[in-house]
Amino acid sequence: MARYFSRMGGGSPISVTKDEIMADLIQGSEDAADRAKVPALSRDEYEHLLDIFCAREKFMSVEAGKEVILTYDACTLKIRRAGVNVDRIQALQIYEKLMGADTMELSHVDYSYKPIKPIAVSEQPVLEQALLGTHIPLFYGAQPNLGLYSQPDGPFPNPMELMPMGKIKEAQESYEASVEHLVKDIVYVASLMYESGADGINLDTSGAAGDADFLGALLATEELRDKYPEMCIEFGTAGEFVMGMHSELEYKGHRLAGMYPHDQ
Known part of the structure; x- marks a missing residue:
């Protein structure tokens, strides 16, 4: 056989x-x-x-007319990780002109909105130069990464330390407080990048820290959509379903914990 x-x-x-x-x-x-x-x-x-x-061919494609647009998350970081020592704008040009990318994403090595916030104004001219040297849609992206808002990296008590002590309510309150700051940081960074010319914003790996992380990304998306109705927002999730770390959070009456993509 x-x-x-x-x-x-x-x-x-x-x-x-x-x-x-x-x-x-x-x-x-x-x-x-x-x-x-x-x-x-x-x-x-x-x-x-x-x-x-079961196809024996090494390269595969799809029927004409059934193609889909592909996006790249953190492409400016991954090409350096592969050993191609170029700066970020050159990396974007390689993806576009040599690899035939449909869209691209400018990103910083600190690939989360919280550490990008204090350097966002320095990212704006990089984005503007990248736009001048490329043609296809260029996103700016990072992860929500709610974990950065709890101690020792952030101001709020660490839920992972509170829950083993049976302090479930305190852990939930910490998650909720972190969400407010996460939304502010995403909206601040995304607004600057969009006003500098970004064709869209990527919220990459949303939900990696559970349902509170996912809620923060949803609320930030909602606020950005109200602020910029024409903004393109890419919402990339972290796994096959939303992990219930808080477990009781809801968005518009829908419980987020355990939610699969077709319900999102």
Whole structure:
């Protein structure tokens, strides 16, 4: 029986049969459908995925007319991480002119809105120069990263220290206080970048610190949309569902903890 190259979740290469691939597809789809309370994939969709996973070609594409626009988060950082020692504007030009990117994102090595806030005015001229040297839509992005607002990095008590002591209410109050400051920082930085010409703003990895982190990103998005109705806002989430660290937070009557993308 023919065998096909695949990888484990950790990246280790393995050899599998077509039946084993199909069994994994069905098991994964049914598990996800059960967790999210949505229908599993159809037989035709399974067969389509099986064709993709069993393709012998090293490079793959899609049918003409079914393309989607791709975005890059923190692309100016990742190209240096790969060993290409260029500055951020050159990195953006490489993504656009050599790699054919659809959109790009300028970002700072401190990839969170809180540390960017005090240097935001220094980021504005970099963004303006990047816009002059590129053509495709250019976002400015960072993570909400609510964890930076609790001690020792921020002013509020650390919920991860309070909860093991049974101080659940105090931990929840700390999360709630942090959200207010997070929203202010996101709106401040995003406003400066948008007024400097950014085509959009990216809230990357929203929800990484749980439902309070996710709520902060939602409230900041709402405030930015009211302030700049034409602003393009990309909202990237951290995982398959929102972690319930606070567990009781709601947005417009909807509980955030445990919320899957189709409900977001």
